[in-house]
Structures are given as C-alpha cells and as structure tokens.
Amino acid sequence: MYIYNENDQKIIEQRVAQFRGQTDRYLAGQLAEEEFLPLRLQNGLYVQRLAPMLRIAVPYGLLNTKQVRKLAHIAHTYDKGYCHITTRQNIQFNWPQLEEVPDILAELAEVQMHAVQTSGNCIRNTTTDQFAGVAQDELEDPRPWCEMIRQWSTFHPEFAFLPRKFKIAVSGTEGDRAAIQVHDIGIQIVKNDKNEIGFKILVGGGLGRTPVIGSVIREFLPQEDLLSYLDAILRVYNRHGNRTNKYKARIKILVRAWTPEVFAEEVESEWEYTKKIPCDLTREEIDRVKGFFTQPDYEAIDDNDAEQQLKILADDNIAFGKWLQRNIHAHKIPGYAAVTLSLKPTGVAPGDITDVQLEAVADLADKYSLGEIRTTHSQNLVLADVKKSDLFELWQKAKSGGFATPNIGTLTDMICCPGGDFCSLANAKSIPVAEALQRKFDDMDYVYDLGDLSLNISGCMNACGHHHVGNIGILGVDKKGDEFYQVQLGGNSDTDTTLGNVLGPSFGRDDMPEVVENILNVYVENRVNGESFTEAYRRIGIAPFKERVYSNKTGSKPTDPKESTDA
C-alpha cells in the first residue's frame, strides 16, 4: 500500500488548515453560502436532508487497519456510531456537525486519509477492481496507476472548477470489475503486439440522467504518456464542456455532440502541446510507486491440501460451504483466497457498517489478511490475502461480527443508494425497498438457485445506486409527491456493459416485492441449461416479463412519459 512521504503529508495537513480557515470564515459570516458551497464540496461535505454528510476518500478502495480503526473512532465520536460504503469505494458519514468537520479531517490526516475532491466539479477519487493485485486474470496491478493519477489530480490547479464532476476508473483485467465503461475516463491496462504494457483509453461513459457507455479514443497509450494525455483530455473538457446547463455538463454530452472521433482528434492535437511539458511520468517514478505494491511474502502452501481440508469442513458444515461458494474469490497465489465480508444482511441499509464492526474487521485483517482491507463498489468489504487454512476460523468470527451473510453476487447483495431517508435529491426512499426485497427473498436456497444476479436501486435519476447497470434496476420516481418505482431489466456492468430497458409503468412501494417475484419467476421458468439472468433475458427479450408483471398486477398506474424516458 502507498505510504505518504513528507510532501504527501504536508499537502494533506495544509489542506486541513485551509479548510479550517474557510469554515471559520463561513461561520463568522465572512464567506458567502454560495462560495463556501463548492469549497466544502471539494472537501466532501454535502448538506443533505437531516444533517451534513461527509464523504471520505478511500483511494482505489484500499485501507489499512490503522485507518479502519480511525474510521471506527470517528463514527463513534463524531457520528451516530456507523458509516456507509459507497458505490465509488468511499466512506460516508451521515451525521457530522459542520463545526467539527475540520477536526475530523485533522484526525484523518493522522492516518494519511482525507476527503479531498470527493465531491464538487473536480476530479474525484480514482476507483478500481477490489481484487487488484491478487486477481488471477490480471495483466498488471492497476493500483500504482491509480496512485499516480491520485497525485496528479490532487489540487490540479487547472481542473478544480470543471463544468461538472469527473470520475476515472482503472482496470487491470479484461473482465471489467471497475465499471470503466461508465466513467468519464475509463483506463484499461493492455498489452500491444510488441508485448509492451500501456493503456486503452475510454471517455464519455456515465450513468446519471443520461446513461452512456464510454467510447474508446485511444487503443494504446504508452505508460509514460499517461499524465500528459490526461491533461489533454481534461483541458479539452474544461474549455468546451457545457457550463450553462448542469444536466448537459458531463463530458459524455460533449463527446456525443462532437462524436468520439472528433473528440479524439481534439485531444490528440492538445496532446501535441501537453506532452512537451515536463509533466510526464519517469521510469523512476513508475518504479517508485510500484515499489509500494510489491507482492507480500506469501507462504508456500500446497493448494490441494488446503482445498482438501476445506472440503472436509464444508461437508460437515453446510453454512460454511455456502459461504465458501459465494463469498470467496480466487487468488493468484496457491493456498490463498480473497474473502468478501457482506454488508448486506437483511434489515441493515446496504453498505452500512458500525464502529464495533469496523473494529472487528480491523482485528480480522490484522490476524488473517496482512493488515489491509478493501472497499468494493458493490458496497462490501474485502480481505484479499487470507490463507485457505484460516478460512474456517475467519468465517466463525465474521459470523459473530455480522458480516458473513453468504450472499455475495446474489439477489440480496443489492446495491442501494441512501435515497429518501437521507438524500435531499431523492424522489423516493430506496433503503426500505431493499429491506422489503431481502425479507421477501429470505430463502437462501431459492436465492442460490437464481445464481449471479444484480439488483440495483437508486432513489432518483442521479443513479448513485447504478440502477441502469443492474440486471434488475429500480429507480425512484416522483408522482405528485408520491413515491413510485420504475423497473429496468437487462442491465449489466461487466465487460459487455449494457444499460437496462424500462419495463413499463411504475409501481408503488408495496408492490415491489411482488413485481420482482414475477420477474424472477419468468426467468426461472424460461432459463435453459443454467442460463444466467442476463443470458436468458438477452434470448427471450423483455416481452414475457412485461406480460407477466402487468397482467398479474392490479395496482400499477401509468407513468408519466417524461420520467420513464429519463432524458
């Protein structure tokens, strides 16, 4: 993991001092509300329905146990004892006091953490695959590149007041676990025909009101050229992105208006200039940063033995077997596994975790996983380096901590935004919908039989819950003050990222469990040869789902077309 040097530490400490000054000026009435707003946003501070919300950066989802214990301390001291993992791998606190935020940031700086650029119209936290560095299918570890991008983007003087927010994701694998196709810039590590590692660059993806899949603007970018090329993209966007209508301000709208080809040409000609500036990475710098992500001293373990042992334990203990099936991901080193701790037990808002649990996770990571923890964009936690021989013990402890629900990648592992319970932009609540669905589908055998299935819920078209790319997507819509939900089917955020299609008129909250049940029944009845939901959907189309859901339905009401097109 990257460790701050003197400069990194100084920059973060000076940021805390700067924000403390800004907060003081605001509280003293010397800084206008509308001026303080973007400044606090660039420090992660929103004002939402009930209290401010503070979003803390978890660069590319990586935390050490000292940091996790600090988060537990903050949750305990400054909040109501819990926090929330977001779909961009960050952490949110829902109840801090504005006056105390500078103190919270100072506490974070002690453990090399911050809230820099976690919201506002600037370059946000760079995200990646939660299995980075341990995945079997990886070309190269994306995290050093994320860190180099983090440093380049931190307080970039030219790009702090962009037309709109800007999100970058990096993937080191061909199978995409970082959703790079729905980011403003998606970077995929690739190899060219000379066997050199470089990057494929996508731009203009995004969800929100206008979901778009990103377009490739460069098939191969040499490693050393990364930063000058990013400078060129950002400069073209900063100068030409729409600044009059915030719904048309994301880079995706510019790329679409110009076409990806024209956008690419503009970037190439800007790049002619930016690459002459001494901004580009040097071999030494690349090696320096990579030096923080070298392979740990793994033990030599006989994988067959380890597997044998696990099998014996699993045969004896069905619950453990299920957990192994769902919550374990393959590791590139024999005898090791990556474990996902589920933050999706029934009855808890998806992605929420308490201070006590954070402490417990830190203990587990220290004991079993080299002292590191990762956050995932599906709002869970990962212990990436667990010896298979420790899995049983770990499982028992995780179970008593409340995060061993064996549901990763299944229907009940829902992605869900805070929605109307917290967010002032919401049309509808999302957490109670998630809970009602978890209660309805509490038969784990049924859920396992459905296999891999993603269900994503957003409380409004800003799409914080990624509903467009859920196999089943649920979107809160507002009808004259009443909460309604639109359903989309067939979305997918894997390599062949696809946006879902709207099923039809929206439903009331109470109808949702039955609606989802009907959808699942159509899938189960129609699947052949173990097809996944996506495969079956692609084969049979939306019609049979539509027919079942609406013929069985009594209470559905016609949707306002404005809402369903979601332009």
Place this chain on the structure above:
Amino acid sequence: MPKIIKDGQVIDDTWVIIDKDFEGVLPMAKVLLPMQYYLDKRDSLNLMCAGLWIDSEEEVEAIGLDANMFPLIAVNFPSFMDGRGFSIGRLLKERYGFTGQLRAIGNAIQDQLFYLKRCGFTSFDLKDGTDLEAACQSLNDFDVSYQSAYDQPEAIFRRN
C-alpha cells in the same frame, strides 16, 4: 482608486476595463480592450496604453502570439465556478509565451488564488467586497504541489 492584489501586495490599480460593446473614442487612460474589439480593429489601433481582456468563453487561439504585444492581459471569471480561465491563463503563458502581467478579473475568489498563481496569474482583481489584505495569505495555502503547471513546470517527481 480600486485596489487589486499584485505580486502578493495590495496596490492601487489604474487600468480601465472597456466593455465588449464599447463604441466611440477610447478614454485617455490605460485601457484593457476586449479581445474581439482588438481583433476587429487591430490595424487601426494605437496600442501604446492598451492591455487586453479575454472572456472565459473566448478562444485564446485568436490572439495567439499577438499576446506579447500587450504588457497586461486580463482573463475574466464571470462566475468563480467558471474554471475556463485557468486553462486560458496556462495557454497564454505556456503555449504563446506571454511574458507580461496576467490578471484575473471578474468574480474569482480568495480561495482560488493559489490555483490561479499556479496557472501563471500574478495580479488579481477579486470579486467586489473581498478583504484583500486577508486574501493575500491564500496565495500560499500550499508549499508543495504534485503536478506541473506554469509556476513549476516540473512535476514533483522530476524536481530535485
């Protein structure tokens, strides 16, 4: 007399900004001409006492290497949220080699001074009502920066 920040000091300012739709005889003063005004009339203008101002949506390419005909170029920030001026500043300084005084005018705010400085701005006519003495300290919010910009072309890992 209006006050501005220049090179870290609060000083009086004597430049007069000419509106985009100005017609008639220019005042006998140091004037900042709108970019389009200059482009339209450049053959007939006496540039003895003239600087230039560029609005955020204007294409700085139209001035290009002419930049160095002026001792001062100002870039307008219609709203402090409009960040195009940061790019315009860097382009003037870095691409067109402008060596004169680069000024931010309009509604830039104290908290942007450090970024503006990094993009090559040396004087600042901040939003009305700013306490300029207090604002000066924001020029030095940070001692270190990661990336290259006009004030420090070498990225952090290339400096020694």
